[in-house]
Amino acid sequence: MLPISFARWAFSNGSKSGFQLTRHQFSTSTTIGAGFDKLGVIGLGLMGHGIAQTAAAAAAKSGIHSSIIAYESDPSFLERGRDRITKSVEKLVSKDKLSAADADALLHKITFTTDRNALNDTDLIVEAIIENMDLKKQLYSDLGKQCKSETIFASNTSSLSITEMALASGRPEKFVGVHFFNPVQIMKLVEVIRTDHTDMAVFDKTMKWVEQIGKVGVKCRDTPGFIVNRLLVPSLMQAMLLMERGDASINDVDLSMQLGAGHP
Numbered sequence: 001m002l003p004i005s006f007a008r009w010a011f012s013n014g015s016k017s018g019f020q021l022t023r024h025q026f027s028t029s030t031t032i033g034a035g036f037d038k039l040g041v042i043g044l045g046l047m048g049h050g051i052a053q054t055a056a057a058a059a060a061k062s063g064i065h066s067s068i069i070a071y072e073s074d075p076s077f078l079e080r081g082r083d084r085i086t087k088s089v090e091k092l093v094s095k096d097k098l099s100a101a102d103a104d105a106l107l108h109k110i111t112f113t114t115d116r117n118a119l120n121d122t123d124l125i126v127e128a129i130i131e132n133m134d135l136k137k138q139l140y141s142d143l144g145k146q147c148k149s150e151t152i153f154a155s156n157t158s159s160l161s162i163t164e165m166a167l168a169s170g171r172p173e174k175f176v177g178v179h180f181f182n183p184v185q186i187m188k189l190v191e192v193i194r195t196d197h198t199d200m201a202v203f204d205k206t207m208k209w210v211e212q213i214g215k216v217g218v219k220c221r222d223t224p225g226f227i228v229n230r231l232l233v234p235s236l237m238q239a240m241l242l243m244e245r246g247d248a249s250i251n252d253v254d255l256s257m258q259l260g261a262g263h264p
Contacts, residue, residue: 036152036209040069040122042139044081044112047156048128050184052110053085058213060105068110069118082112088185120147124209126178128156136160137168144170152202154178159229162222163195172197176206179226180215190215195222 039059041052052070059065070085072078089106092098098106111118119125125143129135140153152174155165166175177193190210194203203219210217220226225233239257242248248256257263 035064036124036205037066038069038122039065039067040071040119040125041128042071042119042125043128043130044070044072044077044084045128045130046182047180047184048126049081049084049088050182051126051128051156051180052081053088053106054184054215055213056085056106056109059109060102062212064209064212065109069122070110070112071114071116071119072112073114073116075114078112078114085110116142117146119143122147122151124152124154124206126154126156131157131160133160133164136165140165140169140175144168150174152176152206154206156180159225162193163197166195166197173199174202176203177220177222177226178206178210179228181228188214188216189228190217191220191226191228192217193220193222193226 039055041048041055044052048070052068055065056068059068070078070081072081086107089098089103093100093103125147127136127139129139136155136157143151143153149171153166153169153171154176155162156178157165158179162175162177163172166172169175172195175195176198177191179191179193181187181189192203192207192210194200207217207219218227224230239253242253243250
């Protein structure tokens with residue numbers, strides 16, 4: 001998440017959420033091949049373009065991926081995603097944070113396409129489409145039928161049920177959550193989510209991939225809000241209540257969290 005005003009963010013995001021705790025048991029491990037040679041990224045919006053760029057940068061540097069397939073169903077969205085990545089890379093070059101040669105190598109790792117069949121032989125697919133469960137379930141149902149049996153699916157959802165999507169895919173043992181934070185190119189954390197059905201070899205391999213692309217992975221069960229939002233949302237709700245009751249001002253809540261809790 002971006003370093004924004006704690007209280008103002010809370011005041012503008014006031015929906016209430018109900019959480020419940022569940023017990024989990026996880027599927028046992030099987031043998032899974034090393035590494036994800038070919039990566040697919042579905043959705044090139046705010047999060048997806050950053051995931052594709054980050055993976056391409058790691059691939060250009062260390063060779064962890066032979067290619068990244070960046071998919072959008074709509075050509076205009078595809079071009080918008082391509083433009084976002086290109087401008088982000090150009091900005092890094094202009095600030096001498098990336099050489100022109102490395103920028104070219106990064107961009108050449110990505111294949112942009114509106115042909116979903118291009119994802120069929122990928123080893124890992126990271127989905128970052130809009131937060132609509134019906135759309136996600138239909139997508140995973142289709143992918144489960146068309147992709148090779150070894151393909152692992154990973155959703156970047158910040159709050160939707162990983163289990164529900166996993167079951168829709170028809171291959172729940174090969175399904176995880178990978179919740180990146182915005183902006184992906186900068187934020188180091190990734191929540192890696194497992195369900196009751198997730199094969200532990202798949203989970204461990206995904207954790208290793210997160211590290212390989214330069215991120216820090218934390219492990220979490222499939223629970224509402226995962227870790228960060230599970231802790232953050234109640235705090236935001238309390239900030240709203242403080243202001244609504246007139247107990248404290250926006251400015252004083254912000255200062256309290258910045259200076260007392262180390263928030264940005």
